[in-house]
Amino acid sequence: MAHKTKKVYTVPAISRALDVLEFLGTNPCVSFTEIHSSLGVPKSSIYQLLSTLESRGYVRRSGDGNRYELGLRLFELGNLSVSRLNVRSESLPVLRELAAATNQTVHIGILDGAEGVYLAKVESSRPIRIHSWEGKRIPLHSSSMGKVLLGWKPDDQTSDILADIDLPKNTEKTITDRDLLMAHLRTVRQKGWALDDQENEPDVRCLGAPVFDIEGSVIAAVSLSGSVTQMNDEALPGLLDSLLDGAKKISERLGNKPVNQSGRKWGRADR
Secondary structure, three states: OOOOOOOOOOEEEEEEEEHHHHHHOOOOOOEEHHHHHHOOOHHHHHHHHHHHHHHOOOOEEOOOOOOEEEOOOHHHHHHHHHHHHHHHHHHHHHHHHHHHHOOOEEEEEEEOEEEEEEEEEEEEOOOOOOOOOOEEHHHEOOOOOHHHHHHHOOOOOOOOHHHHHHOOOOOOOOOOHHHHHHHHHHHHHOOOOOEEEEEOOOOOOEEEEEEOOOOOOOOEEEEEEEEEOOOOOOOHHHHHHHHHHHHHHHHHOOOOOOOOOOOOEEOOOOO
């Protein structure tokens, strides 16, 4: 997806704080003098940075108290990041079941900035293949997965994301008007699933559903993809039921309870 050119602003204090953290990452248990001399930052600035980072748990003192090392807060944040990558391993058994049951190509992906990213893909056994791969970045406005990843965001966050990206017309059916897309995304959330009806690629349909984490937030989206012939109007209801059941299973494997935030049975939004 084409992004608008955006000027990058650098905040010196934040850059210096990151320099300190990165230095401690490769040089554990170092003294104040070593940090100051190695980074070439004034002593007063280093003192303020270390004091702030220590108060927030990103840096801690070790040994006799005169040396510094990374704090546990970074470990906590790192674990949160890694836990998202575990979505792939937890979902793969369900993705394989889903692909076998529907004979459609199955993906799971997450939001990364202003794009979606496929974490895993399981091919169908059909001779017609979907041109995708693990790690591929996908547009948010024209894919069922992207619609799901956007649809459960608060409106202000969604607006910010959409304001920062282009909305190319990939096919004649692609929604490129931001107001219409916002309204469409509210409908997606209300229904509990999304459809890409040849909006991203001609002759390809995709169904998308949300995957919830232990706190009830959408952490990923799972999708079924196939040709218009394979995913015709008659086949869609059955495929949708299978998809929603698969998304529910993945959510439960990630610790989510089988009742969504609205109190209805998971994945059974009105449709």
